[in-house]
Amino acid sequence: MLNGSGAIGAKAKAMYGKRISEAQYEELARKKSVAEIAQTLKSESSYKETLKDIHENAIHRGQLEFLLRQDLYARMDRLMRYANDKQKYYYLIMLKQIEIDQILSCIRTLISQDFTRSIANVPVYFKRYTKLHVDAVMQSRSYEELMHALRGSNYETILRSFQTDDMNTFDYTACECALQQYYIDLIMRSIDRQCKRKQRKLLKQIWATKIELDNITKIYRYKKFFHADEQIIQNALITCDGTMPKQMLDKMIKVSDAKELLNLLANSPYHLHMDEKEYVYIEYYTDMIKYHLAKRHMHYTNASAIVYTAYMILAQREIDNIVHIVEGVRYGVAPEEIMSMVIMETKR
Numbered sequence: 297m298l299n300g301s302g303a304i305g306a307k308a309k310a311m312y313g314k315r316i317s318e319a320q321y322e323e324l325a326r327k328k329s330v331a332e333i334a335q336t337l338k339s340e341s342s343y344k345e346t347l348k349d350i351h352e353n354a355i356h357r358g359q360l361e362f363l364l365r366q367d368l369y370a371r372m373d374r375l376m377r378y379a380n381d382k383q384k385y386y387y388l389i390m391l392k393q394i395e396i397d398q399i400l401s402c403i404r405t406l407i408s409q410d411f412t413r414s415i416a417n418v419p420v421y422f423k424r425y426t427k428l429h430v431d432a433v434m435q436s437r438s439y440e441e442l443m444h445a446l447r448g449s450n451y452e453t454i455l456r457s458f459q460t461d462d463m464n465t466f467d468y469t470a471c472e473c474a475l476q477q478y479y480i481d482l483i484m485r486s487i488d489r490q491c492k493r494k495q496r497k498l499l500k501q502i503w504a505t506k507i508e509l510d511n512i513t514k515i516y517r518y519k520k521f522f523h524a525d526e527q528i529i530q531n532a533l534i535t536c537d538g539t540m541p542k543q544m545l546d547k548m549i550k551v552s553d554a555k556e557l558l559n560l561l562a563n564s565p566y567h568l569h570m571d572e573k574e575y576v577y578i579e580y581y582t583d584m585i586k587y588h589l590a591k592r593h594m595h596y597t598n599a600s601a602i603v604y605t606a607y608m609i610l611a612q613r614e615i616d617n618i619v620h621i622v623e624g625v626r627y628g629v630a631p632e633e634i635m636s637m638v639i640m641e642t643k644r
Contacts, residue, residue: 303378304600308607314342325631364615373421389486395428396475495599508538509582520554587639
């Protein structure tokens, strides 16, 4: 019988074995409506249990995406059950991202004053693991009510510094950055606390690479679309030691425009070669690197925390792929063009 550590890795790899194949993605891309995509996922994929009670002819894009993400939370829940108390610390810290997502969702609602969807976003499987008063957060109708729902938590301390009388002036970008920095710092401390040396190094590489690629995407967008100054860009980045020398990242922040940034990216450790016309797809290139790194660890690593982390990245990628296909089908994009942007394991 496998112990908790081995069981988590084995279960995650078994779940990964049920991933959507290239042929299934192609079938989805050829569908004509969200209803047809939902029906195919309901009958021919690992999402069938989550989607078993849907009326596919009545489902809309937002509902389908919500159910797919609920399925991801259910998978996290199944894996968490194999962890002993010592192992569970790292996995519970990873769930902080869901807490942050709920808080940010609430803040966006307060800014827009559209309260119609706030309750539906709460993950069902999440509540047993969190001390956050999720319902109180999502039912908040003012910033002060949100502060009350978060009272006594580190989130309250972070959000107090951004409080304003007028939500139209709320600095959402800075607040999001502060919450994500808090999350990454927690992750890194949990890795130091729980993991052995070799596992610690690999886990930190996974997280540092993710943050570094997200930072690169932010820098490029700020350069391309906003012509932002160096300080604004610096304030939007998450601090995390990655594979790229700090001097290289500093150069990227200081370049005069997006075109010059592309030249630096081509000569960076990631060797990102892009034509300036392909700027809109920068997330595709950075997500591709994250995907292949996670896939490599899924195939060649047995350490439970690494396999779990890699699986979560790959499972999230699969849902993002499906959402991308749904959007392409809704807007009548050719199947070949839709598939060109799907990140997957291919046999070709």
